[in-house]
Amino acid sequence: MFPSRIFEKWWLRAFIALVVFFVWQICYAINRVQGLEEEKTILQATVTDFYYIIIIRDHISLLPRVNRTTPFIYFITPTHFRAAQKADLTRLSYTLSHVPNLHWIVVEDSDELTPSVAEILKRSRLPYTHLNARTPPTQKMKYSDPNWTLPRGVDQRNSALLWIRNQLAGVKNGVVYFGDDDNTYDLRVFQEMRKVAKAGVWPVGIVGGMFVETPILAENGTIIDFNAVWKRERPFPIDMAAFAVNITLILSNPNALFSFDVPRGYQESTFLDNVGIHRYNMEPLAEKCTKVYVWHTRTEKSKLSKEMIEKLTKKRGFNELEAHALGVKI
Amino acid sequence: MFPSRIFEKWWLRAFIALVVFFVWQICYAINRVQGLEEEKTILQATVTDFYYIIIIRDHISLLPRVNRTTPFIYFITPTHFRAAQKADLTRLSYTLSHVPNLHWIVVEDSDELTPSVAEILKRSRLPYTHLNARTPPTQKMKYSDPNWTLPRGVDQRNSALLWIRNQLAGVKNGVVYFGDDDNTYDLRVFQEMRKVAKAGVWPVGIVGGMFVETPILAENGTIIDFNAVWKRERPFPIDMAAFAVNITLILSNPNALFSFDVPRGYQESTFLDNVGIHRYNMEPLAEKCTKVYVWHTRTEKSKLSKEMIEKLTKKRGFNELEAHALGVKI
Structure with missing residues (x-):
């Protein structure tokens, strides 16, 4: 046996105390290292995983990163059944799904929601609202009618505006845009419309028998005219695709709606009038209206x-x- | 001074040795913990960063993840100048940029590469090749000609095929598809074409005066006919958008090219003949030709x-x- 008096020596007690302390420290450290090593492995796996997702999707990010304070775009699309409707909506969904903070409001001119449209919306992975509103038969065009015979999308755009007023009553930050299902959007137009304080306006390609319809600016940057050739006397001789309005204007002017009772070409003007916008307080965007980021394309009607x-x-x-x-x- | 004889005691030597060992161990452990802790912080930051990127882009991933062994799609797009060219290419680029492992070969009908087309290609973040080939003036249509008067894209598609044969001579895995700049593609068509072993075929919406042009299958799944109404006697009465060919067939048949000298509507048939494909060995895709994942849309010519x-x-x-x-x- 170990002689018991040896334990009375101060140095042995100190020695044992030290050993216990060190063993405890080392155990703790080893434990910590093991724990950290595990965490590291998990994190590394996560990073690899993410990295893998990112490289696949990397060529997708065409817009700069956006933070949570970025205003939402409420993109209102009236749509009606025709041969190319599914194709047009499919194609548009792939453009919009590149855009962060965009809520797509699709309003069908139909008696009920179409499952095929619902599927496109779901597959877009965008936040969306799917509505329907039937245009009265007296206001509905025939297949052979040229597409300017009657106003289009009146009841559909109004449904979307009502939905916004009901569902987003408290929203202080956001932009409302009317985007048809067959137009072409450069992603940069979405960056532009997010800047809108009241109502923004920009050039539109291939519209009204012109290569570009545009506001004309004075040297100080204010809008002094528009280059439209058709019905220049309109307060706003511009296309629906040419402007976006801050959501606060939609909410504070609940009576601003579209109507079948305005003269042809006056939908945009009447609406902008009703939300209290004048030519002189529209904000010219797209680098002071020198760039074209949206085209009023139309898909050819099949023979x-x-x-x-x-x-x-x-x-x-x-x-x-x-x-x-x-x-x-x- | 410490009495020197004390060092002669065995237990003191052992004690010192142990202390040195433990201190060394603890120093090492502390060092290791610090190191790991740093790595952990960095990894966590990376994960947060990635996570942030992912939530922004998450609604973008419309295709399942793809691994490195997935065959590349060589997507050949002939394009010519017209009012809607920029719009059409912009829109198409947003569809294609959702597709992993796709190499976009754009061939302009022009004397030189157009900077605006180059910019669209660059912004798409896709791997791409930008070429030009001028259609001879005698083969060029006038603005007012209906678009079936002369074959289109002949020299442009041939340029792309030559590029593939020169640059990708050793490639064993890949698919070649001729995708016009104004068609509409459901992303699922790209999953279909990756399956092509020799030549795959599928229905195309809104083409040839029909809602859908499609191969007709026997019960055992082989192609027995096509539903085309126009020139049914063609070996392959289908549209350019209806098929994709494995790259090995392109490489092993260097003389398979398009030509101005074939009768109208025979471009597809002649090409498929030349790469050694027969009706009976075409692979029917898109769930045995029951789904429509591509539409032959055309953008309306402006008045x-x-x-x-x-x-x-x-x-x-x-x-x-x-x-x-x-x-x-x-």
Whole structure:
């Protein structure tokens, strides 16, 4: 046995105390290292994972990063059934899904929500609202009518405005834009519209029989005129795609709506009048209206037989594959 | 002074040795902990960073993740100057930039590369190749010609094929597709074309005066016919957008090219013949040709004045804003 008196020595007690202390420290350290090493492995795996996602998606980020304070864009799209509707909405969804902080409000001219439109909205992964509003038959154009015969999207845009006024009543920060389903948007137009304090305006390509319709600015940057050739006397001779309005103006002017009762070409002017905008307080954007970031493109109407037009008008008689191509339920 | 004989005691030596060992161990452990802690902080910051990028882009990922062994798609786009060219290419670039492992080969019908097209390619963040090939004046259509008067994209597609044969001679894995700049692509068509072993085929919406042009399958899944109404006697009565070919067929058949000397509507048939494809060994895709993932949309030609058509034809006389809208250098 170890002689017991040896424990009475001060140095042995100190020695044992030290050993215990060191062992404890080392155990603790080893434990800590193991813990950290595990955390590191997990973090590294996460980073690899993220890195992998990022490299795949990296060529997708066409816009600069956006933070939480960035105003939301409420992008209102009236849409009606036609041969290219599914194609046009599909294509538009791929543009919009590049845009952060965008809420897509799609309003169908139909008696009920179409599952095919719902699927496109869902697949876009955008925040969205899917509504429908049927244009009265007396206001509805025939297949052969040129597309300017009657105003389009009146009830649909109004539905979207009502939804905004009901659902977003408290919102202080955001921009409302009317974006048709067949137009072409350069992503930079979304950066522009986020700047809108009251109402912003910019040039639009290929519209009104011109290469570009644009506000004309004085040297000090205020809008003094527009270059439109058709109905220049309108208060705002511009296209629906040419402007965005701050959401506060929509909320504080609940009676500003579109109407079938205004002369042709006056939808934009009447609406802007009703939200209290004048030419002189519109904000010229897109580098002082020197850049074109939106085009009023239109998808060509297919040359169809009488029988096919009949099918389209009645929205029935399609085989399964045609129904899939056109986004029709059968 | 410390009595020197005390060092002769075995236990003191052992004690000192132990202390030195423990101190060394603890120093090492502390060092290791500090190191790990730093690494952890950095990794955590990286994760936060990535996480932030991911939440912004999350609604963008419309395709499942793809690994490195996924075959590349060589997407050949012939393009020519017109009012909507810039708009159409911009819009298409936003669709394609959702697709991983896609190499975009854009061939302009022009004497030189257009900076505006180059900018769209660059902004797409896709891997790309930008070429030009001028269609001979005798083969070039006038503004007023219907777009079926002459074959389109012949020299441009051939340039792309030559580039592939020169630059990708050793490539064993990949798919070649001819995708026009104004068509509409559902992202699912890209998943389909990656499956192509020799030549795949699928339905195309809104083409040839029909809602859908499609191969017709027997019950066992082989192609027995096509539903085309126009020139049904063609070996392949299908549109350029309806098929993709494995790159090995392009490389092993260097003489397969497009030509101005084939009858109207025979471009697809002649090319598929030349790469050694027969009806019976085409692979029917898009869920056995029951889904429509591509539409032969066309952007409407603007109604332009004589003076404007003259400007477009000569590609000059534009003001700065018009040049920006149309993608013209002035």
